[in-house]
Structures are given as C-alpha cells and as structure tokens.
Amino acid sequence: MKVEDRIIVPLDVPSKEDAIALVELLPEVSFWKVGLELFVSTGPEIIHALKHRQKRIFLDLKFHDIPNTVAGATRVAAAYGVDLITIHAVAGRNALKRAAEAAVEGALAGGCPPPKLIGITLLTSLNSRDLAFDLKIPVELPEFVLQMALLAQESGLNGAVCSPMEVSQLRQVCGDDFLLVCPGVRPQWSEQGDQRRAMTPLAALQAGADYLVIGRPITAADDPVAAWNRICKELAATGV
Numbered sequence: 583m584k585v586e587d588r589i590i591v592p593l594d595v596p597s598k599e600d601a602i603a604l605v606e607l608l609p610e611v612s613f614w615k616v617g618l619e620l621f622v623s624t625g626p627e628i629i630h631a632l633k634h635r636q637k638r639i640f641l642d643l644k645f646h647d648i649p650n651t652v653a654g655a656t657r658v659a660a661a662y663g664v665d666l667i668t669i670h671a672v673a674g675r676n677a678l679k680r681a682a683e684a685a686v687e688g689a690l691a692g693g694c695p696p697p698k699l700i701g702i703t704l705l706t707s708l709n710s711r712d713l714a715f716d717l718k719i720p721v722e723l724p725e726f727v728l729q730m731a732l733l734a735q736e737s738g739l740n741g742a743v744c745s746p747m748e749v750s751q752l753r754q755v756c757g758d759d760f761l762l763v764c765p766g767v768r769p770q771w772s773e774q775g776d777q778r779r780a781m782t783p784l785a786a787l788q789a790g791a792d793y794l795v796i797g798r799p800i801t802a803a804d805d806p807v808a809a810w811n812r813i814c815k816e817l818a819a820t821g822v
C-alpha cells in the first residue's frame with residue numbers, strides 16, 4: 583500500500599458542506615474519518631456522500647455504553663458499509679464481544695463486507711498524570727494501554743487505537759495481524775494542540791502503526807494541500 587493510503591484525515595467540521603469542500607480540496611486523500619461533530623450534524627448522509635466518491639471511511643463514534651446498546655449501534659453502523667468503527671475498550675469484555683457479533687450481522691443486513699472493529703485504549707489527549715490523578719487508575723500508562731488492547735483482541739476486535747508512543751509494544755505483543763491505528767501524530771513543524779502523547783508520522787510508522795490519523799496539521803493549515811503534500815513527501819523521502 584502507498585504510504586499516503588495509510589494516512590486517515592479526520593473531517594472534524596460542523597457540516598456536510600464543509601466536509602465535502604475538504605474532500606474536494608484534497609482529492610488524493612483516500613481514507614477519511616467521520617467523527618462525533620460531523621455525524622451529529624449530518625447523520626449517515628455524509629457516509630453516503632463519501633461512498634459515492636469511492637472513499638474509505640473510518641466511522642469514529644467511539645461507542646461506550648452497556649452491551650445491548652453498543653451492539654445495536656454497531657449493527658446499524660456496520661450496515662453503512664464503513665471500513666473502521668471504534669468502541670471504547672473500557673466498555674468491557676461483554677460489550678466488545680457483542681459488538682463483534684453485531685458487526686457481522688449488520689454487514690450481512692447491509693450486503694457489505696464487515697467493518698474492522700477497533701478498540702480505543704486510552705485517548706491520546708490524556709497523559710500519565712490524567713490517568714493517575716484524575717481517572718484514579720493505579721496502573722502505569724503503557725501497561726493500561728496494553729491491557730485494553732489485549733482485552734479488545736481477546737473479545738474478537740480487529741485492532742486498537744493507541745498513541746504512537748505505545749505502538750511498538752502493542753505490535754510486539756498483539757502480533758502483525760492486529761490493526762494499530764494512531765492519532766496523536768504531529769509533524770515537527772506543526773502544533774501539538776490538545777494531543778498529549780504525540781510523535782511524528784515517520785516515528786509512528788517506524789514503530790509499527792498500520793494507519794496514522796492526522797487532522798489539524800493538514801485541515802487547519804493555511805494551505806491544506808501544501809501540508810498534505812509536505813507530509814507525503816517527507817514520508818516518501820524516507821522510503822517507509
């Protein structure tokens with residue numbers, strides 16, 4: 583796969599019009615992420631619009647609820663024919679297992695291939711201090727992320743979302759077939775914003791990430807096309 587096809591760009595915008603404007607501005611982006619803001623605004627309309635343009639879709643709604651509710655939401659989302667769906671691993675083993683079953687049922691009902699389900703381990707906007715002092719989780723951050731990834735894997739999910747800082751450990755323990763998707767990716771020339779566990783695109787890929795999620799360094803740049811080209815050029819130059 584070409585390196586640019588391993589970059590997922592989030593459509594973190596408030597309307598369908600804004601989203602389509604970005605998609606048309608960046609025709610070389612093949613994989614787009616639809617998150618909470620856009621989906622709350624447009625519902626499945628944006629999914630249909632992206633599919634109509636032959637784009638791959640990461641539906642990042644981060645389901646986190648009781649098993650019956652997570653399963654119901656996953657079943658409906660899987661029928662849209664999206665490629666990736668996120669569920670918080672802390673929803674628990676039963677919710678994750680029910681989601682894995684529901685994804686297959688939903689895809690069958692929608693007549694499309696089942697999406698890959700990936701578990702959120704720990705949001706990349708959180709650091710060790712947040713984990714220990716605010717969330718009161720008495721486990722070192724890398725260990726917590728690993729345990730959440732293993733829970734996702736044991737429950738039948740296809741992969742996990744983690745920061746580039748944990749990807750190498752997860753790759754080693756979870757194996758090559760477990761999909762690792764990394765937000766918290768920042769080129770050296772961009773601002774960190776609210777990301778707390780960030781690394782560069784090259785470092786994330788070298789550590790073993792399958793996909794990178796890179797948003798504001800591209801979409802909030804003065805010239806998004808130039809920012810996209812710069813990231814792709816920098817990666818291509820390294821031969822990753």
Ligand SMILES: O=c1ccn([C@@H]2O[C@H](COP(=O)(O)O)[C@@H](O)[C@H]2O)c(=O)[nH]1
Pocket residue numbers: 592594615617642702704705706707743765766767775777795796797798799
């Ligand atoms: O742990 C997570 C899970 C999801 N995200 C999402 O990724 C993008 C990152 O956007 P940037 O603009 O590159 O920060 C965003 O849509 C988040 O909802 C994450 O950042 N961390």
